[in-house]
Amino acid sequence: FSTAIAITEQPVSVSVPVGYSFVLRCRAQGHTSLQYQWFCQYQSDCRLIPGATNEDLPIIAEQTQLYTCRVNDLHRNVVFSDWVKVEVHQCVARGLPPQLWQGEPVIVLNPSEQRVELGQPLQLQCAAMGVPAPSYQWYRNGNLLEQQKRKKLRIAHTKASDSGTYLCCASNSHGEHWTNAVDVHVGEQSQPTSLCCIPPGVRCKIALLVGNNRYQHHPNLMAPVRDVFELRRLLELLGFQVVSLLD
Numbered sequence: 001f002s003t004a005i006a007i008t009e010q011p012v013s014v015s016v017p018v019g020y021s022f023v024l025r026c027r028a029q030g031h032t033s034l035q036y037q038w039f040c041q042y043q044s045d046c047r048l049i050p051g052a053t054n055e056d057l058p059i060i061a062e063q064t065q066l067y068t069c070r071v072n073d074l075h076r077n078v079v080f081s082d083w084v085k086v087e088v089h090q091c092v093a094r095g096l097p098p099q100l101w102q103g104e105p106v107i108v109l110n111p112s113e114q115r116v117e118l119g120q121p122l123q124l125q126c127a128a129m130g131v132p133a134p135s136y137q138w139y140r141n142g143n144l145l146e147q148q149k150r151k152k153l154r155i156a157h158t159k160a161s162d163s164g165t166y167l168c169c170a171s172n173s174h175g176e177h178w179t180n181a182v183d184v185h186v187g188e189q190s191q192p193t194s195l196c197c198i199p200p201g202v203r204c205k206i207a208l209l210v211g212n213n214r215y216q217h218h219p220n221l222m223a224p225v226r227d228v229f230e231l232r233r234l235l236e237l238l239g240f241q242v243v244s245l246l247d
Helices: 223-237
Strands: 007-009 014-017 021-025 025-030 035-040 045-048 056-060 065-073 078-080 086-091 106-109 114-116 122-125 127-129 135-140 152-153 164-172 175-178 181-184 204-213 242-247
Touching: 007 065, 007 078, 014 127, 025 035, 106 175, 114 122, 122 181, 122 242, 204 223
Parallel strands: 014 086, 114 181, 204 242
Antiparallel strands: 007 025, 021 056, 035 045, 035 065, 065 078, 065 086, 106 127, 122 152, 135 164, 164 175, 164 181
């Protein structure tokens, strides 16, 4: 019967530094005793893992691979767990002590500033480690971008309204972490060499905004990021040239 075996705990995807040790878990219930067998897939090569016949699969991270667990009973009923991804990062973020890491998100790749012509594609990319693997959410000018929930933000045909300041939040059950904020310029000419382009004789109003949401002895804050975006808009309406700095 298809319901003879039920998986009660699926393995979960992780994103970890190379050399990191962890365990993939699979749990199932059935009417008879159950047997487990783990498989891995690298690129298009799927293979059985010799000796991996327990509910738990210990792994030392070496390369990015997919894993699944087959569960069967004495009546030849078989089910497979979800495929999960073990993403392995070859370089660890500076200052991360692996022995103290509890799986909270750690940004290992920040997006970079982009200049694109109108109608051309835009791509921003970030990456984070985490156990379980982090989920992603992109923002522009402090506003959530509903459809942008992957490591790579893609806009096939840019519009002038796509210009702005972008950043991404990586989160899992242990918390969240934010990338650096970067500016995207769509259809804009090169910036003038002078910070103030107001004609001579006219007073130039410049505002410097600093928003810090990463404190050594305090959880990350969201408000400073949003406040900087909002204040920047208001000050620009008042004729200020604004320089915004985050963290």
